[in-house]
Amino acid sequence: MLNFDDLLTKYTLTGFVLVLFCCILFLKAYIGKKSPSDFSLSFWGALFLALLVFMRLPFLAYNHELEVDESQMLAQALSMKKYWVYWKYVDGTTQGPLTMYFLIIPTLLGMPFDYVTARLVGFIVLLIVLWLTYDTLQNFFSRKVSLIVFAPIGLFYVLSQGYFSALCNEYFVLLLLAVGFWQFSVLYKQHKPSGRLLFLIAFVAGMVPFAKLQGVPTALLTVAFTALLVFLRSDRKVRDLIILALGGLTFPVIVFALAFYSGIFEYFWEFYLIGNVQYSGGGTMLTKLLGFAKFLRYSGQFIVLFLSYASLLGAAVWMLIRSGAIGKTFSLLFFFSFFHVGIAFYSVIKSGYYFQHYLQFLMIPIALLAGVLLEAGLRQQTWSRRSIWISSSVWLAICILPHFVYKITTTVGYTATNTGLISIEDLGRPLQISAVSKEILKYAQPGDDVTIWGWKPAYHLETRTAQGTADVMIYRIMTPSRMQENYFQKYLKDLRRSKPIVFVDEITTKSLWFNEPAKYRHENFPEIRDYVAEHYHHVSTVNGEKIYVRKDRLIPEKELSVQKNQSL
Incomplete structure (x- = not known):
């Protein structure tokens, strides 16, 4: 977590208390309803947004670098606005051109190239990703399971007080992947796949390589399962597969045509494609796999999210084993989520670098897997109101209390980062010149x-x-x-x-x-x-x-x- 002065420390501690208070009120209101259909999420969604804005406001108003990636992306976007031709004049290493072009948009509206603008863009993208994530879960699962499974992600982003409050260079590819998961969830509900939706799923997946190559395995897996749905449900398989292929090829063909026209295809091929395939900090996949525990140890508050899902997965598996219903979980959705967790895990550890922002690729896949197992597990259980209260309180404690521990230990100086002190006087000030x-x-x-x-x-x-x-x-x-x-x-x-x-x-x-x-x-x-x-x-x-x-x-x-x- 970051270091704050006394006033900002009190402000953020107040926010933590408000989040806990609102969560307790939410549980009381939700469990108290006779039927889930009587419970409206509109008010609570608005309250969640208000809390997110309240907790993110100090970071949005702090016009200084929180992490070097922020300056790097802004410098590259600033250069792109002069040259416009990517790979030849600007090479974002692991990042594609879409990440940079998107940051130029606010400046076309008169906003400056600074950290406030960048984090505002990131915040808007985060809101869209969170909405898409919850709606994806709700398309797949019951409301009860969707809320349970969404809780670690929602609370993580509300309570993050460190690196994940900055603009990470995965912000745009995470948006594209969230769109892809949401599109697949809509398709999954259809008895026969829509040709338009098939095209759009593949089209969005085709954009992913030009946001960040690290997201390509996830995008390809989503398209592969989309093709599987075509085989299982479509009456016009050949036509729908052609539509899927055309959707996936459209954006890359446009980019390749522009690259050949601009004379930069060689730069794209050698320094972006080949360079990123070879991008690695060294070591075998086994050593990288064994190093994941250390990765988590240095992941800041992400470890709270990861352990929350680990405990949820453990509880769901225990319910299924106890009821003898473990075999009932092996559906198409189970394999979709299971393989997505595996491919996201590969994307995270492949480079061998312990960059915290990589871990965000795991969020939606692990939430989906937890949802599949929990949905199946809860069907086998009979719950009294008292047991619902107890289990809900325990789940809330697992998701939220470790964040409180992080905050308190940071406040007393045990887990603070080595960044300079962020003062309330620093907020709202223009960009400082060194x-x-x-x-x-x-x-x-x-x-x-x-x-x-x-x-x-x-x-x-x-x-x-x-x-x-x-x-x-x-x-x-x-x-x-x-x-x-x-x-x-x-x-x-x-x-x-x-x-x-x-x-x-x-x-x-x-x-x-x-x-x-x-x-x-x-x-x-x-x-x-x-x-x-x-x-x-x-x-x-x-x-x-x-x-x-x-x-x-x-x-x-x-x-x-x-x-x-x-x-x-």
Whole structure:
């Protein structure tokens, strides 16, 4: 969790208490109704939205970087607005162009490129994903099971006070996958599959590779089960399968046509497709699998969600075994959810990197599996009002109390992150300009190309300057891989093409990841060193970060003196 000052700590603690109070009132109202049909969710849905807004407001109003991915996406979107051609001028590593283009939309409406805008976009997307998730569950299961299964996800996002409150780079692909799950749930209810819906399911799945390749296995599995429904239910199987295929091919064909027309297909193929297939932190799948427990340990509040579902799955299996009805669960929906959990798990661990935001791929699949087993398990049980109260209270405690423990231990300093203190005075303030960015702006103007050697995309945001290289950071040219030399040569080629006005070597002992100047400074790479030495002049050093300006942009000293005198 993040560190807050006294006022924000009291504000968020108040929010936690309000959430608990509202949950208790919800249970009392729901269990007290004679029939589920007498219970309207409209009021409680509005209350949930109000609580979500209340708890997210400090993060929405905090115009500072919470996580480097936020700055990275914004810097890439800022550059895309200048160049528009992805992969050649901007390469989001594991992210596709749709993630960046979507962030440009608010600026076309007059909103600035800053963290408030980015998190507002992410918040709107989150609302849509949560609504789609609940409606998907309700299409598959009874209202009672849908509410039980949705609780860990809903409470997780309401009570998150750390990394998951920032804009993660999966925000758009998670939206597409949620749309895909929802579409499949609608199709599942139909006796005969609708041709229009088949096309749309496949069309949305075809968009996924261009949001983030990590979501492709999930999208493909959804399309595969859609095809299975066609085989099982359609009277015109050939026609419907052709419609499905056309839907899946439409968006990729459009992208490939644009890529060939723009001359960037080679960049897409080599650096996006092949590069991401090979993207890995090393190790075998077995070592990555065995490392998942450690992954969870460092996942922050996500571990609460995961253990909540683990306990729910355990209870559902126990009910089924006890009643001897375990065999009744093996339906098409069971295999759909079971294989989705497996494929999502693969997507999470495949790279071998312990990035918390990857874990969100598991949420909907594990909720679906829990729903399938719980629906079957509850049918075998007879519940008194007292047992319903007890089991509901226990489930609420499992879902919500660990979040309280996290909050309290953070407040007293045990589990706080190493981020700076977030003060209530920081909220609502405009984007702050760092000393390095102020120095950059002495020589470059918004819209110019600037290259940051290191991993500090926030400088692009603060100066409103575009990337001088497709890679906004040096991660891929510093990390050993089969394509490391390819990435380096592309970086050098981009540098020579764009001739950025300013080159900043931000490598210091305090830099993110690359914090060994003796190893990572640009002078350690002869081709980069020689190019910078030939075309740039070192003008200043700010906080250990070296700033170089292209020689032809430097104003001669005498002319500068005359300009200063004239201005006086």
